[in-house]
Amino acid sequence: MDVNFINPFIASTVSAFSSMLDCRLERQEMFLSDNFQPQHDLTAIIGLSGEIIGTVVLSLEREVAISATEALLGERPSSIDADVVDATGxxxxxxxxxxxxxxxxxxxxxxxxxxxxxxxxxxxxxxxVRPICIPFKCDWGNLTLEVGFTSGRD
Amino acid sequence: MDVNFINPFIASTVSAFSSMLDCRLERQEMFLSDNFQPQHDLTAIIGLSGEIIGTVVLSLEREVAISATEALLGERPSSIDADVVDATGxxxxxxxxxxxxxxxxxxxxxxxxxxxxxxxxxxxxxxxVRPICIPFKCDWGNLTLEVGFTSGRD
Known part of the structure; x- marks a missing residue:
């Protein structure tokens, strides 16, 4: 996988957290995922297809997901409910x-x-597929972004 | 979601298990997923996009995944390893x-x-999105197919 594919996703993650959630992300060292590492409590998965095909995985610690939902909706969920799932997705x-x-x-x-x-x-x-994993820290806790791409096969 | 979207996925699942794995699936009653029901041990997720966009979720009991891998590779994995993950995907x-x-x-x-x-x-x-869930039984155990679609928004 071309490592350049990852940069738009990093920029987009930092920008989304900053502009929508007023949350500053601190980026950690990226690494090639070994494919069997446990994720945080909530993990959103979204596929992309076109000239290349891939999948993006955004995994949030419980506290990050709940605080992000609070920042979006103005009210703090007391547990992982449909609002938290929707906000994560x-x-x-x-x-x-x-x-x-x-x-x-x-x-x-x-x-x-x-x-x-x-x-x-x-x-x-x-x-x-060896996805690239980028951990981030913020005041709410930890999250990771994982991106895997391969050439199209449709 | 148009219930007719589901039929090609049901036919394709039954056909794939029959032709590739020599495994006859018995279809159970379909239902609208309530979105918080636990899955089986291995769950493959694949996105589709075009004029409509959606995601397909295929969830297999451990024994189904291991036996399917054995049918594909001719050798029985002793645990959930990379072969089982690849076969499920x-x-x-x-x-x-x-x-x-x-x-x-x-x-x-x-x-x-x-x-x-x-x-x-x-x-x-x-x-x-209210995905439609179709449970299946086979000699190896249980699996479920879940399909959610919505109109395109790209």
Whole structure:
């Protein structure tokens, strides 16, 4: 996977958290995911397809997801409810949409996000795809962005 | 969501298990997913986008995933390893690809599958999408197919 694919997604994540949630992200060292590492409590997954095909995985610690929902809706959810799931899915949609706008040459279109809820779940790509993982920290806690792309096969 | 969207996915799932795995699926009653029901041990997720956008979720009990991998590779994995993950992702790819071929009017393209591994994880769609869930039984155990679509928004 071309490491340049990752930059629009990093920029889009930082920009979405800053402009929509007033939350400053501090980026950590990126690494190639070994494909069997546990995610945080809520993980949004959204597919992209076009001249290249890929999937974006945005995983949030519980406190990050709840605080992000509070920032969006003005009210703090007391637990992981439908609002938190929707906010997490919508964040992934905005991150992917922002990146897509910077990658117009690939004519990407977005699929529908799904959100995984559950402790210690693992999200894996097919073994021929080595996704790139970027951890971030913010005042609310930790999140990670994972992006895997391969050349189109449709 | 138009219930007719589901039929190509059901046909494609039954056909893939029959032709590739020599495994006869018995279809159970379909229902509208309430979005917070736990999945089986391995869940493949694959996005589709085109004139409509959606996501397909194929969730397999551990024994179904291991036996399917054995049927594909000729050797039985002793645990949930990269082969089992790849086989599960590839099954979702074949199911989605088969359905796409029957829905050419929507010009769908497939994203990259991801596979969730973990007990009692929950896969949710955004709350404005009510996915349709179809449980199946086979000699190896239980699996479910879940399909959510909405009109395109790209």
């Amino acid at each position: 919508e964040l992934s949609n905005i991150v992917a949409g922002g990146a897509k706008a910077q990658m117009s040459q690939y004519e990407l279109s977005l699929a529908l996000p799904t959100v995984i809820v559950g402790r210690s779940h693992v999200v894996t790509f097919e073994s021929d | 590839e099954l979702s790819n074949i199911v989605a690809g088969g359905a796409k071929a029957q829905m050419s009017q929507y010009e769908l393209s497939l994203a990259l599958p991801t596979v969730i591994v973990g007990r009692s994880h929950v896969v949710t769609f955004e709350s404005d």
